[in-house]
Amino acid sequence: xxxxxxxxxxxxxxxxxxxxxxxxxxxxxxxxxxxSLLEARVEFNFHKTQWFVxxxxxxNAVVKRQCQRSLKWFETSVESxxxxxxxxxxxxxxxxxxxxxxxxxxxxxxVTLDAEVRDSIVLELPIRPLHPDFIxxxxxxxxxxxxxxxxxxxxxxxxxxxxxxKHLK
Numbered sequence: 001x002x003x004x005x006x007x008x009x010x011x012x013x014x015x016x017x018x019x020x021x022x023x024x025x026x027x028x029x030x031x032x033x034x035x036s037l038l039e040a041r042v043e044f045n046f047h048k049t050q051w052f053v054x055x056x057x058x059x060n061a062v063v064k065r066q067c068q069r070s071l072k073w074f075e076t077s078v079e080s081x082x083x084x085x086x087x088x089x090x091x092x093x094x095x096x097x098x099x100x101x102x103x104x105x106x107x108x109x110x111v112t113l114d115a116e117v118r119d120s121i122v123l124e125l126p127i128r129p130l131h132p133d134f135i136x137x138x139x140x141x142x143x144x145x146x147x148x149x150x151x152x153x154x155x156x157x158x159x160x161x162x163x164x165x166k167h168l169k
Contacts (some may be wrong), residue, residue, distance in 0.1 A: 008110070008114075016049070020046065022044070023044070025038070028118065029129055039062050042057055051089055057113070057117070059080045067130055067131035069130060079126040087101070088104045
């Protein structure tokens with residue numbers, strides 16, 4: 001299975017019938033934006049016939065994220081799966097370029113699944129990255145209360161320039 005990377009393959013290199021491939025990714029091998037991929041294991045399953053190629057994969061990854069509350073870095077595990085079918089039989093209306101159904105690529109070009117693997121990992125991450133310290137045993141977010149330290153003024157202070165402007169009327 002030749003290609004331009006660990007997450008690429010050439011359709012003509014796949015054997016007819018079913019095949020599988022396992023890929024391990026390390027630190028920084030896949031760009032996740034503001035998150036960092038520490039490690040991932042991607043298991044590909046291929047099913048090739050003369051009419052179509054089914055590709056499905058499952059991902060187990062460990063991602064490093066920064067908490068929005070404490071700014072502490074923490075690691076989180078992600079599991080995801082994806083399935084796409086390449087076929088020359090699809091009509092124009094059936095093709096879904098965002099996933100699911102795609103036309104056969106040019107035979108000389110490798111099929112790259114970097115974006116699909118990246119998206120399947122990122123879509124499984126919670127929107128708000130919170131350190132596990134802020135999540136209770138039931139998976140709920142612990143309430144957050146603002147704290148102030150030192151002397152606090154009970155009266156709201158008014159800028160003297162504002163008072164001077166009021167007298168100009």
